[in-house]
Amino acid sequence: MKRLLNAAFAATTGISVWAASVAHALPEQGGVGMVPAGSALAEEVQFFHNGVLLPIITVISLFVLALLIWVVLRYNRKANPEARKFSHNTMIEVLWTGIPIIILLVISLPSFEVLFKDGITPDGKQVVSRGDGQTVDFVFPNDFPESRMVSRAGHLQVILDDGSSRTVLKHKRDYTVDGWGERNLVVSLDNPAPSGTSVIIRGGRSTQNVSGCPMAKRYFDGCEKEVVLAPTMTLKVNGYQWNWQYSYPDFGDFDFFSNMLPEDQTTPELYRFEVDNRVVVPVGETIRVTITANDVIHSWALPNFTLKIDAVPGRINETWFRPEREGIYYGQCSEICGVRHSFMPIAVEVVSRPEFEAWVDSQRALAGLEPMFDTDKVKLAQAADADAAAE
Template sequence: MKKILSGLAGLSVLAASAAYALPEPGGIDMQPAASALAEEVHFFHNGILMPVMTVISLLVLALLLWVMVRYNSKANPVAQKFSHNTLVEIIWTGIPILILLIIALPSFELLYKEGVTPDGKQVVTRGDGQTVDFVFANDFPDSRMVKRADHLQVLIDTGAERRTLKNRKDFKVEGWGERDLVVSLNEPAPAGSSVILRGGRSTQNVSGCPMSKRFIDACEKEVVLAPTMTLKVSGYQWGWTYSYPDFGDFEYSSNMLPEDQTTPELYRFAVDNRVVIPVGESIRVTTTARDVIHSWALPNFALKIDAVPGRFNETWFRAEKEGVYYGQCSEICGIRHSFMPIAVEVVSRPKFEAWVDSQRALAGLDPMFIDDNVKLAQAGASAAAE
């Protein structure tokens, strides 16, 4: 009975999250981005690849039409006789090289951001209305140390408002590249507020930056913090097993819901047990497989990583919005390959912690996040029952 009640508690924790993202029938655009990194991928596709492909396609079409009209047998009965043209050969070799460079440079940056797990960290200090100097321990490896302004963010959180300060305008920094950075505010932080120092080489554009600013690389940058948790994913024919090694020895399987247990819209997307993660936090994902190669893919996060037997692959993502996001296995793995959906529910931190405690209860483990007073009350209730 205890396990049943704990399971129901876990379901009630997540019942309020109704928003979900699905591919649209007949849609030609990518699914809405739910992370800042996915927004950068969409910009690369829509703002760089598509214009380049469109121009090339129109140019080739125009050349074909021009050749068909200008050099057909009626318009040009005497064929031209020449073997080569040095200028033309230089042009059709040089221009493709430039095009490839235009495509390659931003794609390399994206591949780096997706492939390297962020290692940023933050230090939170309470403001007292007088102190202006704060120290950030620059204890990264030498190759990852904070050495310039875009590697450091300073924020003031009063509880009602969070404000990002501007370098030189609102604060100055001494000791770039040294083990201790001293951040000096131009004005003391209000008493009771939080002074947040975020540092690291892992940076990305802030979410919601318009395309016009992306073209000129004028988006505000933010430091991406290191993962707060690891999600371990194991694929099998035909479903997924998930575990949360940071929160205890529990795991569960996730399989597609039968057609009679869900709606027509969600059939082949809905699962019996969703992945649950907190919003706004970096999540490390490790994948493997029991039998054949699978692929864990979430289009809303521009995420796709193979799950290979006998091997661990690693990636990461950070969800910016709460809701339910769907994906599917993207590696043909057998006759029921198309019946391996993925469902990830993004919730607030308190709801995530309540869900973790419910899963720990199902596994016979003590709560990890529940309030101490509640623990004492539960202990007293169980003692009285005995």
């Protein structure tokens, strides 16, 4: 019945929970690299692996291989029939102690930053004002906890939006700030914002590189940074033997179970990946994920977002992600939880905000709840998106 209702909803609105038109972010058959990143934070994690760890490991492996070959050729019994006898070498002791310490520091410093970003749920916020062609001073309430207050330029973004394009202003070149670390920051533009232009001020301690930053810039920390806003919704995950239960407490607390589709109901490519009910989230918004388990330990893993968090009975764990691109992303339970452990896939569909709101109302209807959003407005937005895509 639920699938029939969803099919009817898809026919009237153009949205299908079961067969989306967006690309599937699947692992490449025979591939050795990581799956495509679906978020800016995932890009940073992948850069840390590919741009920091992999070169270091490669150099160390080649160096050790060269040493082994040299020792085998130079000090075998035939080339060196009389072995040397000595107890120690001070220089070698210093080198093989000091160099690994330096290597570990090179690895640890960027890893701490990535771990911090991944482990702390963002709490950034934004204030939107309207330019009138005269006003240059705008107030940003810095009402975060003391340890999270905006205290330097890296914690603040100022954006001008005229409705068709956005311009990110530069600190000291386009604006100045008075009151760092105080309860109210005064942002003073060098030139008044044009009338009708939105002045967007974002502040918060959680920042990340802008998505798509080239690797060459990452090496020198030259990427443009952006403030990550606080979550707009919470996704509750509950692990069972052997499926997942999802609920959306911000939208009426409706819930549903997600099971792996049988082989005869999907394609060979998607078998063991596709599910009967996907998680649906809006693109470009921060999603808080709270997770627990009903019976044994499970693990909710989404490689495209570099997410992996344990679902432990009697305990609630929390993580977050912010999808940057629409699409369907797949994961698996990554904690052996019983004989059907490999039959617990995860499918997350990232859609536009209008599509998400329409999907929420469809789920509320299935749960016997009234619509939360203006469905006519949602349909008009979808039609506009479809026309734009056709052009």
